[in-house]
Amino acid sequence: MKFSLEKSIHILDRTPAVLKTLLRNLPEDWTAPNEGPDTWSPYDVVGHLIHGEKTDWIPRARIILEQGEKQPFTPFDRFAQFEESKGKTLNQLLDEFESHRTDNIKTLESLNISQADLTKTGIHPEFGAVTLENLLAAWVVHDLGHIYQISRVMAKQYTNEVGPWSQYMGVLK
Amino acid sequence: MKFSLEKSIHILDRTPAVLKTLLRNLPEDWTAPNEGPDTWSPYDVVGHLIHGEKTDWIPRARIILEQGEKQPFTPFDRFAQFEESKGKTLNQLLDEFESHRTDNIKTLESLNISQADLTKTGIHPEFGAVTLENLLAAWVVHDLGHIYQISRVMAKQYTNEVGPWSQYMGVLK
Numbered sequence: 001m002k003f004s005l006e007k008s009i010h011i012l013d014r015t016p017a018v019l020k021t022l023l024r025n026l027p028e029d030w031t032a033p034n035e036g037p038d039t040w041s042p043y044d045v046v047g048h049l050i051h052g053e054k055t056d057w058i059p060r061a062r063i064i065l066e067q068g069e070k071q072p073f074t075p076f077d078r079f080a081q082f083e084e085s086k087g088k089t090l091n092q093l094l095d096e097f098e099s100h101r102t103d104n105i106k107t108l109e110s111l112n113i114s115q116a117d118l119t120k121t122g123i124h125p126e127f128g129a130v131t132l133e134n135l136l137a138a139w140v141v142h143d144l145g146h147i148y149q150i151s152r153v154m155a156k157q158y159t160n161e162v163g164p165w166s167q168y169m170g171v172l173k
Numbered sequence: 174m175k176f177s178l179e180k181s182i183h184i185l186d187r188t189p190a191v192l193k194t195l196l197r198n199l200p201e202d203w204t205a206p207n208e209g210p211d212t213w214s215p216y217d218v219v220g221h222l223i224h225g226e227k228t229d230w231i232p233r234a235r236i237i238l239e240q241g242e243k244q245p246f247t248p249f250d251r252f253a254q255f256e257e258s259k260g261k262t263l264n265q266l267l268d269e270f271e272s273h274r275t276d277n278i279k280t281l282e283s284l285n286i287s288q289a290d291l292t293k294t295g296i297h298p299e300f301g302a303v304t305l306e307n308l309l310a311a312w313v314v315h316d317l318g319h320i321y322q323i324s325r326v327m328a329k330q331y332t333n334e335v336g337p338w339s340q341y342m343g344v345l346k
Binding site for chain 1: 175306327337
C-alpha cells in the first residue's frame with residue numbers, strides 16, 4: 001500500500017488500546033521476563049514506547065518541517081526506559097503511553113501536513129537523509145514491530161511447556 | 174514460567190479483544206494483503222483461529238480426557254478458512270471468534286482439570302504423544318504466535334515507505 005496519513009493514524013491511534021488489552025493486569029510471569037541477556041521484557045518495551053513519544057517521532061517531524069536538513073535529529077536513547085520506568089507499574093506505563101500518544105496524534109493533526117510536506121527531508125544521525133513520509137511510516141511500523149516483539153516474548157515463556165509443538169511454532173524459533 | 178491453567182486462561186480470554194482492538198474497522202489495505210504466495214493475511218488468520226476453536230483445542234482436550242491414546246486427534250485442516258470465511262467481513266469474523274472463544278473458555282473451566290489430568294496423553298497425528306499440558310500451552314502460544322504474525326504482516330505493508338529504516342526494523346526482515 002502507498003503511504004497515507006489517515007491510514008497511518010488508524011494504526012497509531014489504536015496501539016495504546018492494543019497494548020492495554022494485551023497486557024493490562026497480567027501476572028508478572030507474562031510481562032517481566034525477556035528473551036535472554038540484552039533483550040527486553042514487555043514492561044521494558046512499553047517504557048521504550050513512552051520515551052519515543054517524548055523524544056523521537058513528533059520532535060523529529062517538527063525538525064523536518066521547521067529546520068529541514070540544517071538540524072540533524074537528536075540521537076534516540078534506546079536505554080532511557082531502564083531509568084524512567086523505575087518504580088512504576090506496567091499499568092501506570094500503559095496509561096502514560098496512552099496519554100502521550102493521544103497528545104501526539106492531536107499535534108500530528110494540527111501540523112496540517114500536505115503532500116508536499118511529506119517529501120521534506122531531515123538528517124537521521126545514523127543513516128542520513130529521510131523524508132517526513134519515511135519518518136511517519138517508521139512510526140507506524142515501529143508500533144507494529146513492538147506488538148510483534150511483545151507477543152513473541154510472551155509466547156517464549158511457554159517454550160518448554162508446549163513439548164513437541166515447539167518445533168512447529170515459528171514464534172518460538 | 175511453569176504451566177498454570179489460570180495464567181493460560183488470562184491470555185486465552187483476552188485474545189479476541191486484542192484482535193478486535195488491533196483490526197476492527199481498519200481499511201482493507203491493512204487487513205487483506207499477505208506476505209506473498211502461500212502466506213496469510215490478517216483476515217485469513219482470524220478465519221483460521223475460528224476453525225481452531227471449532228475443531229482443534231477443546232475437541233483434542235476432550236479426546237485426551239475421555240479416550241487418551243486410544244483415539245488419535247483428527248488432523249487439523251490448515252486451509253478450511255478459505256472456504257469458511259467466504260462472504261464474511263473481518264468484523265463478522267472477529268465477533269465469531271470471540272463468541273467461540275467465550276464458549277470454549279467456559280467449557281475449559283467446566284472440565285475441572287486437575288494436576289493429574291495435565292499429565293494425561295493423547296496422540297497427535299504428526300508428532301505422537303503429547304500431554305494435556307502441552308496442548309493447553311500450545312493453544313496459548315498459538316494465539317500469541319498469530320498476534321505476532323498479524324502485526325508483522327501489517328508492518329510489511331509499509332516496507333518501502335519507511336525508506337532507510339527498513340534495514341533497522343527486525344519486523345520487516
